[in-house]
Amino acid sequence: MTNPPLPAATPAPVGSGPGPVGSGPAPVGSGRRLLRVLSILACLPYIVLKVAWVAGSEIGIPEGSVLLEHRGMMAAVNAASVLADAVVVLLALLLTQEWGRRVKAWLLAFPMWAATGLMGPIMIGYPAQLVVSLATGDASAEAVLAPEPFVEPWVFPVVYGGFIVQGLCLGTLFALYARDRWGRVWSGRLGELPAAVGGPVLRAVTVAAAAVGLVPAGLRLRWAAGSTDGLSASFAASYDSDRATLDVVMAALTVLAVLAVLLLLLRRPAGLRVRTTMALAWVASGAAGCWGAYMSLVALLPQTDAAKEPTVLMTTAYAGEMITGFLLAGCLAVVLSNRARGSRTA
Numbered sequence: 607m608t609n610p611p612l613p614a615a616t617p618a619p620v621g622s623g624p625g626p627v628g629s630g631p632a633p634v635g636s637g638r639r640l641l642r643v644l645s646i647l648a649c650l651p652y653i654v655l656k657v658a659w660v661a662g663s664e665i666g667i668p669e670g671s672v673l674l675e676h677r678g679m680m681a682a683v684n685a686a687s688v689l690a691d692a693v694v695v696l697l698a699l700l701l702t703q704e705w706g707r708r709v710k711a712w713l714l715a716f717p718m719w720a721a722t723g724l725m726g727p728i729m730i731g732y733p734a735q736l737v738v739s740l741a742t743g744d745a746s747a748e749a750v751l752a753p754e755p756f757v758e759p760w761v762f763p764v765v766y767g768g769f770i771v772q773g774l775c776l777g778t779l780f781a782l783y784a785r786d787r788w789g790r791v792w793s794g795r796l797g798e799l800p801a802a803v804g805g806p807v808l809r810a811v812t813v814a815a816a817a818v819g820l821v822p823a824g825l826r827l828r829w830a831a832g833s834t835d836g837l838s839a840s841f842a843a844s845y846d847s848d849r850a851t852l853d854v855v856m857a858a859l860t861v862l863a864v865l866a867v868l869l870l871l872l873r874r875p876a877g878l879r880v881r882t883t884m885a886l887a888w889v890a891s892g893a894a895g896c897w898g899a900y901m902s903l904v905a906l907l908p909q910t911d912a913a914k915e916p917t918v919l920m921t922t923a924y925a926g927e928m929i930t931g932f933l934l935a936g937c938l939a940v941v942l943s944n945r946a947r948g949s950r951t952a
Contacts (some may be wrong), residue, residue: 731855
């Protein structure tokens with residue numbers, strides 16, 4: 607995505623109104639500083655816990671947990687997780703510092719898209735799981751938080767609570783940053799977009815992504831409805847309302863990603879805001895692509911119990927989500943690049 611030129615203008619302070627779109631960096635007011643601090647603080651519990659595990663501590667890990675079966679591999683995975691969460695700290699600084707305005711668009715867009723994709727299903731799915739479990743009475747609060755001996759019950763609210771705070775704060779900072787730097791790119795309504803915003807190639811790729819995405823979405827909805835076909839023996843035996851809720855969330859996000867990109871390319875309905883459509887496409891494609899990639903990597907981890915090995919259909923669902931998300935993200939990137947060039951020319 608090419609950065610549109612920014613006209614020389616003095617932006618209004620944060621909190622005094624949106625000011626002229628694309629008018630340059632807004633001063634970092636107290637609101638953004640607070641969000642930055644909260645983003646960084648929310649990372650600390652997860653980072654401290656992972657560092658402790660890498661160092662050999664078993665805090666929060668009960669006896670019999672799978673985390674204790676492959677210590678060397680889990681240490682490597684936990685170390686990578688620490689680095690990934692450290693990126694959140696870097697992004698929080700980048701989005702609130704003057705030097706962050708000079709970062710290339712593509713260099714910022716991908717990690718933000720990936721962060722959105724990994725946090726999105728947690729921010730939506732975890733609260734939804736708690737609500738469904740409490741509403742149906744399927745399990746006690748402790749069983750909801752730790753349905754199997756994986757980690758201690760207190761780990762889930764600490765870690766997932768931190769993820770939710772990270773997502774809210776970092777997402778808000780990015781929205782403010784993007785409004786200041788690229789506001790013209792997603793201004794207006796779909797009906798005002800030029801026809802060249804999405805050509806036949808982009809439409810064909812989106813249709814292909816939709817066809818691929820139907821497979822994982824259909825499988826997840828089928829599992830959520832009660833079918834165990836295609837599930838591993840261990841997964842089928844422990845399948846509960848939590849996993850059904852997550853399957854419904856992931857199926858909905860995959861369908862939403864396809865729909866949002868299609869609406870953007872078709873420029874319909876004409877009255878729908880461009881920024882709303884792009885935001886939905888950004889979040890949903892990131893969730894499908896990055897969560898699918900993460901689950902695909904998890905499926906490759908060795909299992910000591912053959913009953914826990916992911917089946918072909920399970921790995922197909924994860925791979926299908928990954929392919930769909932990345933194809934749609936590519937279409938969205940082209941649209942953003944075209945809009946940026948059009949804004950620069952104008």
